[in-house]
Amino acid sequence: MNVAIYCGSSFGNSDEYEEKTRVLAQKLALKNFNIVYGGSLQGLMGIVSNESLKYNNIVTGVITYDLVSKEIENKNITKIYKVETMNQRKEKMEELADAFITIPGGYGTFEEVFSVISAAQLGYHQKPCAFYNINGYYDKLIDFLKNCAKEGFIREDFVDMLIVSDDIDKIINKIETYKAPKNKWEK
Numbered sequence: 001m002n003v004a005i006y007c008g009s010s011f012g013n014s015d016e017y018e019e020k021t022r023v024l025a026q027k028l029a030l031k032n033f034n035i036v037y038g039g040s041l042q043g044l045m046g047i048v049s050n051e052s053l054k055y056n057n058i059v060t061g062v063i064t065y066d067l068v069s070k071e072i073e074n075k076n077i078t079k080i081y082k083v084e085t086m087n088q089r090k091e092k093m094e095e096l097a098d099a100f101i102t103i104p105g106g107y108g109t110f111e112e113v114f115s116v117i118s119a120a121q122l123g124y125h126q127k128p129c130a131f132y133n134i135n136g137y138y139d140k141l142i143d144f145l146k147n148c149a150k151e152g153f154i155r156e157d158f159v160d161m162l163i164v165s166d167d168i169d170k171i172i173n174k175i176e177t178y179k180a181p182k183n184k185w186e187k
Contacts, residue, residue: 020168103134123182
């Protein structure tokens with residue numbers, strides 16, 4: 001199984017982000033879940049890729065030509081795809097992945113995860129989408145999504161389909177047993 005990891009090219013303000021990212025990489029490697037990520041050596045992206053390599057896991061990066069020098073391409077990973085645009089990057093990562101785990105990050109991370117969540121809602125894929133909720137990072141986002149459902153803009157089952165936990169073992173188990181909801185237009 002290939003798992004796309006969406007995360008920041010920064011470390012964040014708590015050592016817990018780095019520590020839990022290392023645990024994520026270790027646990028995924030033990031389950032033979034290969035990594036697909038943004039190809040960078042920076043921040044949590046560098047942690048997840050380098051830690052995965054320590055456990056002989058397959059790590060595939062997807063990076064734009066423009067970001068090769070800015071984000072600093074990780075040249076030690078198993079395979080790298082270089083693309084022209086951020087949209088191509090997102091498309092390639094989605095194509096390569098069987099599941100998605102989002103760990104803390106910023107705007108780019110949010111864009112990536114919401115793209116695959118929206119595609120799941122529309123039935124373009126039936127792949128699990130998870131938030132590794134390190135240090136409660138996504139608590140307010142999940143509360144916001146629940147409010148969107150309460151207000152009638154997102155169906156509740158599309159909030160419930162999201163795997164959210166601060167325990168990577170629970171996330172892995174739910175990925176392995178995931179069953180997608182009916183798409184938005186299916187009765």
